[in-house]
Amino acid sequence: MQEGLTLVALGMGTVFIFLVVLIVCTTLMSKFVMSYEAKFKKPEQPIPVAGQSKIPDAVLTAVISAAIHQHRSAKAKKGK
Amino acid sequence: MQEGLTLVALGMGTVFIFLVVLIVCTTLMSKFVMSYEAKFKKPEQPIPVAGQSKIPDAVLTAVISAAIHQHRSAKAKKGK
Amino acid sequence: MQEGLTLVALGMGTVFIFLVVLIVCTTLMSKFVMSYEAKFKKPEQPIPVAGQSKIPDAVLTAVISAAIHQHRSAKAKKGK
Amino acid sequence: MENVLNLVYGSGIANISLGQALMLAVGLLLLFLAIKKGFEPLLLVPIGFGAILSNIPVAGLAESAVSQALHYGSDEVIAAINQALGGVSYYEASATAQMAAKEIAHHANYADGILYLFYSVGLTTGAFPLIIFMGVGAMTDFGPLLANPKTLLLGAAAQFGIFVTLIGAIALQFSGQEAAAIGIIGGADGPTAIYVATKLAPHLLGAIAVAAYSYMALVPMIQPPIMKLFTSKEEREIKMTQLRPVSQTEKILFPIVLLLLVALLLPDAAPLLGMFCFGNLMKESGVVDRLSDTTQNALINVVTIFLGLSVGSKLQASQFLQFDTLKILSLGIVAFGIGTACGVLMAKLMNKLSGTPINPLIGSAGVSAVPMAARVSNKVGLEANPQNFLLMHAMGPNVAGVIGSAVAAGVLLKYFGS
Amino acid sequence: MENVLNLVYGSGIANISLGQALMLAVGLLLLFLAIKKGFEPLLLVPIGFGAILSNIPVAGLAESAVSQALHYGSDEVIAAINQALGGVSYYEASATAQMAAKEIAHHANYADGILYLFYSVGLTTGAFPLIIFMGVGAMTDFGPLLANPKTLLLGAAAQFGIFVTLIGAIALQFSGQEAAAIGIIGGADGPTAIYVATKLAPHLLGAIAVAAYSYMALVPMIQPPIMKLFTSKEEREIKMTQLRPVSQTEKILFPIVLLLLVALLLPDAAPLLGMFCFGNLMKESGVVDRLSDTTQNALINVVTIFLGLSVGSKLQASQFLQFDTLKILSLGIVAFGIGTACGVLMAKLMNKLSGTPINPLIGSAGVSAVPMAARVSNKVGLEANPQNFLLMHAMGPNVAGVIGSAVAAGVLLKYFGS
Amino acid sequence: MENVLNLVYGSGIANISLGQALMLAVGLLLLFLAIKKGFEPLLLVPIGFGAILSNIPVAGLAESAVSQALHYGSDEVIAAINQALGGVSYYEASATAQMAAKEIAHHANYADGILYLFYSVGLTTGAFPLIIFMGVGAMTDFGPLLANPKTLLLGAAAQFGIFVTLIGAIALQFSGQEAAAIGIIGGADGPTAIYVATKLAPHLLGAIAVAAYSYMALVPMIQPPIMKLFTSKEEREIKMTQLRPVSQTEKILFPIVLLLLVALLLPDAAPLLGMFCFGNLMKESGVVDRLSDTTQNALINVVTIFLGLSVGSKLQASQFLQFDTLKILSLGIVAFGIGTACGVLMAKLMNKLSGTPINPLIGSAGVSAVPMAARVSNKVGLEANPQNFLLMHAMGPNVAGVIGSAVAAGVLLKYFGS
Ligand code: NA
Ligand code: NA
Numbered sequence A, B, C: 001m002q003e004g005l006t007l008v009a010l011g012m013g014t015v016f017i018f019l020v021v022l023i024v025c026t027t028l029m030s031k032f033v034m035s036y037e038a039k040f041k042k043p044e045q046p047i048p049v050a051g052q053s054k055i056p057d058a059v060l061t062a063v064i065s066a067a068i069h070q071h072r073s074a075k076a077k078k079g080k
Numbered sequence D, E, F: 001m002e003n004v005l006n007l008v009y010g011s012g013i014a015n016i017s018l019g020q021a022l023m024l025a026v027g028l029l030l031l032f033l034a035i036k037k038g039f040e041p042l043l044l045v046p047i048g049f050g051a052i053l054s055n056i057p058v059a060g061l062a063e064s065a066v067s068q069a070l071h072y073g074s075d076e077v078i079a080a081i082n083q084a085l086g087g088v089s090y091y092e093a094s095a096t097a098q099m100a101a102k103e104i105a106h107h108a109n110y111a112d113g114i115l116y117l118f119y120s121v122g123l124t125t126g127a128f129p130l131i132i133f134m135g136v137g138a139m140t141d142f143g144p145l146l147a148n149p150k151t152l153l154l155g156a157a158a159q160f161g162i163f164v165t166l167i168g169a170i171a172l173q174f175s176g177q178e179a180a181a182i183g184i185i186g187g188a189d190g191p192t193a194i195y196v197a198t199k200l201a202p203h204l205l206g207a208i209a210v211a212a213y214s215y216m217a218l219v220p221m222i223q224p225p226i227m228k229l230f231t232s233k234e235e236r237e238i239k240m241t242q243l244r245p246v247s248q249t250e251k252i253l254f255p256i257v258l259l260l261l262v263a264l265l266l267p268d269a270a271p272l273l274g275m276f277c278f279g280n281l282m283k284e285s286g287v288v289d290r291l292s293d294t295t296q297n298a299l300i301n302v303v304t305i306f307l308g309l310s311v312g313s314k315l316q317a318s319q320f321l322q323f324d325t326l327k328i329l330s331l332g333i334v335a336f337g338i339g340t341a342c343g344v345l346m347a348k349l350m351n352k353l354s355g356t357p358i359n360p361l362i363g364s365a366g367v368s369a370v371p372m373a374a375r376v377s378n379k380v381g382l383e384a385n386p387q388n389f390l391l392m393h394a395m396g397p398n399v400a401g402v403i404g405s406a407v408a409a410g411v412l413l414k415y416f417g418s
């Protein structure tokens, strides 16, 4: 039991110390990055998380050309 | 040769017995499922085999908004 | 050093001989293929490198039916 | 005629033990829970199916060649193997004796079962859980955590359940190593639990993995009552301030900072957190998208299948149908409960001490169980105040919980590992 | 100068044997059949290419380190290895002697050839064919079978060719194990044939796999004459009643029912049918789509590549250019023919006895060769009656044939395996 | 208290050596170059991360179980292992002694580090670089080469750097095998360099791989000055005639012709070029698109990740922080420079002798470094004449360079391998 309590203290102590150190380092890192980016770049838009558009180019092209085609034929018909 | 014929009998016997038992079990299982579904649910449409639409949402959105756009501009032009 | 020079000669010699033989074989192979294809088939278009269209059929269908729909409704409106 | 009898005597019906029949039922139950109830199906379908496969009589899918030879071999084969092993069990025998025993088994036409093979290639080496952890890293967004790093404390507090359960397990007569492996169920993180169990108590792996994934699936039922017990309605209604935007540079640097801290402070957590950070860096760096995509899809899927089957191979009747399993299942849920409570209490404390308001409901997400626990925080929050969206705020402690339990795993591996 | 001579003496031209030259031609022929004639290219491209790689003189791509050292090593190395093995061949030597031989070969800078490596990792363990079978399961739709379960009998009847061929092979002086591995060609199922051959007669694997895939590719030429021989025009014109719709629940339960029957009745079929049912359950359960997708794509493709190369590694001249190979090829086509005929005859019988009409043409699909054989049934049916679409009706016996040959494989493994 | 001290004594800070700290910095530098400077990120992100993981003190991720036991074990464990090994180092000990040492280490709870595992499974066997080469083959288009086969000579000339560097390395006191592995850096082809280094000088693998990939990334800075030095403005302005169209049949036959030549002339290049041709045939045959797609995506990505980590495992401080590493880095860049110059000079010569004009700038692409070197040819060409697009013309020598360095690798493996 004695050993058990030691273990709880040791374990939770380590977990807390590690995460507190991580909080400190992370905070410092963020501060540094933010001040660096404020100084050297124009205030950056937070880049959206790797959110490349999921529409393949070929499809976009197809959609757009379909659209243009519609537009033209609609116009043409109207123009008649 | 004697052993060979034994083997044919043994092998085909096992295959047939196994598959006959499988027929029986499968038929029972299907009957049970059908009566259960008839009783507890409204007669279910046979779910199409995992046939999720292959059109990604983004594309659909693009197509639809292109369509709407067309529609509006066609309308607008007509309205003029 | 003596051995080193031997090695350079041996190595570069092998590389050159191998690639020269490859040039000869490739050229012969190409000639043979071209004359064969000229003789037995109508002059083949060089098949584009496995460039299947990247637009899934379902999308194409969607785009086309959107287009047709537009077209019809634009027409219908005009017709009114 | 003799052949027919052989077939009949070799059939499953003629050989099935009560334990195997029960375990077939357990496997079916896991499949039912996974498919009909939606309990963590990505793991419980393979684990459940693996459980059935491992308990097919005579087939020996989850047994080594030697084990099969000892169970089903002729008397001569069994005698020869026992002689080769020199009277002790296979795992106590020397490497040379093991090699001789394998040779006898192979000559008698026994081969390692396919699930045993997956287990020994992927689990005893630690490769499967570590690769899964890499994939999880590649799917994790540390944005919410970076916007509010003090939520890392919630991920620390929620690990309390691990250590309390460990003591409980020791009190219930488990050895230290076993108790540590059981405690980690409270970490609410599948690969971490599997990794630790494989290292410290492989004979309990089946029960521990089943407990971990079952309780993770049950988070929406386990957590809310505990969350409500320890919070008042006013606390649950607390609105939190909008999270600041986080730049890509911060996201790239975070896994590196975390990795360096692990390297300097707790090297025993390096395998788990190292692979995790690697996956995350691949994702955030933006320069290796094709590697990151494959890691998040084909690779993690393939490994998940084989990991699940391997874990299922540890659900053999002889190992699983023990009173110990019931104890493990009970201890596991206690660990979950304590972790949840400590997370909530820590959040209450932080709300008291901190300048900015903190809704205590996000504390429970510190157990990890990503992303289920964060969704539960959000749902309970919405019940108290339909305008209160806690999801993003709960994602911080949620991923902090993954780090927290990996750190706890490092401590346990250090202490009990060697 | 000496170096130049070394290069020349070490070149392929200086070392090629007639057998290797012939096997290079066989490899090219397989590639030609696969690429230009469309013979099962997914397997025959890797197998054909593997055949070429294995027969490159001196390179030893399909040989173990020890085998290479014995073929190309200096006299001292050869003497040392032979001494270590104690005068017997490598496979007869004890495990310790094998280890010593390996050590000598490695010290002399020989390493296992890459195809030998793929073979020993994936085929001797059984992993590759079983994973392929899991993938096939994930691509199989049991709907048509469930709509008309009595077509399972057609999948049973068509296995008759396996056992008749087995007797024929014994009559042609093959051993029982060899005969069983040859017979399974008639099962018309690639992974099953490879799995059984690896377990019972690995030295015949090359010929058996080539026969199995070649005849599967030739199904459209082999089957129609046999089908027409045993049926009248009226029988071929029989229209079958529309299949009933099958609910998702039935599809989910079927692999579980099948698995439990295997477990209870024929555990020896458990590896093959277990993995098959697992793949199918992943597909039908609908809750693990990401696992099922990866199984049907990345995983099965990767394993197919390495399986094909591994099989190709068994097409070395010394093993393949035997009179036995011709016997195997002949027996294989006999097996296919008998299986087809028995399927058709059983369908005729069922048509007589059953209340609902059964077109005997669907019987030939019972050999498996999915989905080619079902397409052949459809095509021959359309010739007789252009309005008669048999495809869906033939899919039932077609997948039944897969189950049937796996069951037959289980019987053979039970009988000859240990 | 003792436990706390154990944790502190076992922490990274308490154990880190200066070398490990430096290597952590090297790892971070590689990540910086890969992520911020875009240096071959697909390889340098995993290699850099692997370098960090391997140098985490105490964790032993890149060490075998025995090595860990010897470094961190108790005195008894160390004494027992040394006794088992009989006083010599692990690699000099007999197989039986190694087995005994492993057994002791495992009993003392040490296990192979995960990176060591990846290294021994994938690199010592040669599997990873060969699979990558298969993937590269599946991504290579030989069209431009087939349209102008004499550009193969440029791919031959550019290998001159390999052999000159080899002599230089011998002059700098490297052994023959080491010198060969260093020279191959000049081949400008990652998997070839890794394959050769693994076979001939595994202890230098880290430095060689880092040099190869770094210089490949630096091609746009290394090559242009050399290209301009050896060419006049008029030469750089030369316009080349449009390439003829190439039929699919030619593309299918080319890898087969190449393979047969390898088989007949230089079997030692068969593993590399065999797998390369296999990948290319899968792509061009058009009948196995699903295999080809997986090879180009999931498979090559997965193997790239593990290859990178495995290479990183060879960047341990004790192996990398040697004066040898500086020598290797210097020799590597010399090899690149000589290769570039020889390619350009050969192109000038061919321009003189040939009927059709050849722009000497495409000669530099003969080093390989696909497709970077071809792009550099194009760019430098555009500077001289904004209407002059050399890209397609440079792709021929570029892929020829891959063949050239694989052939050179074959010669070196033949000469130094056994
Ligand atoms: Na946790
Ligand atoms: Na079959």
Ligand code: NA
Residues within 6 Å of the ligand: F186, F187, F188, F189, F366, F367, F368, F369, F401, F402, F404, F405, F406
């Ligand atoms: Na090159």
